[in-house]
Amino acid sequence: MKRKLFVAVVLALFTTTTVMFAVNGILNPSSITASIYGDWVKKDDGTWAGNMDGKKYWYKLDSSAKLWWSTDGKAWAAVDNGMWADKDGKWLKIGEKKLWWSADMGATWSEVPEWKWQGPDGEWYKFDATWNIWVNK
Numbered sequence: 022m023k024r025k026l027f028v029a030v031v032l033a034l035f036t037t038t039t040v041m042f043a044v045n046g047i048l049n050p051s052s053i054t055a056s057i058y059g060d061w062v063k064k065d066d067g068t069w070a071g072n073m074d075g076k077k078y079w080y081k082l083d084s085s086a087k088l089w090w091s092t093d094g095k096a097w098a099a100v101d102n103g104m105w106a107d108k109d110g111k112w113l114k115i116g117e118k119k120l121w122w123s124a125d126m127g128a129t130w131s132e133v134p135e136w137k138w139q140g141p142d143g144e145w146y147k148f149d150a151t152w153n154i155w156v157n158k
Contacts, residue, residue, distance in 0.1 A: 071106055071113075071141065073105065082152050104127075108143070113133065119136075120136045
């Protein structure tokens, strides 16, 4: 009898504690410690932000994956060297059907993991296999 009572009390305490934590997490979202990020969204206009010499530019690719840039999103010009910089100043470029980056001004290049990089305003960008651009803020 004592054993059944003990098990019932422990079970009741466990259930009450679990419900309290669940309700507290729902009613007090600031207590949640995990960060939740939105889903990746395909960019309708195919553009992304980048930096060059401390100035913000907008970039896009044409159908042959050639890079174009603009300061206002209206007038576009081809980027002769095909490169742009991410938030940390790494140079990025497309070559051999891959996305590459360099942290040493182009002396050495390595493939960008998952083809993702962070833009100057903190948003994350990635390319898919057909060079569509996706964003995740």
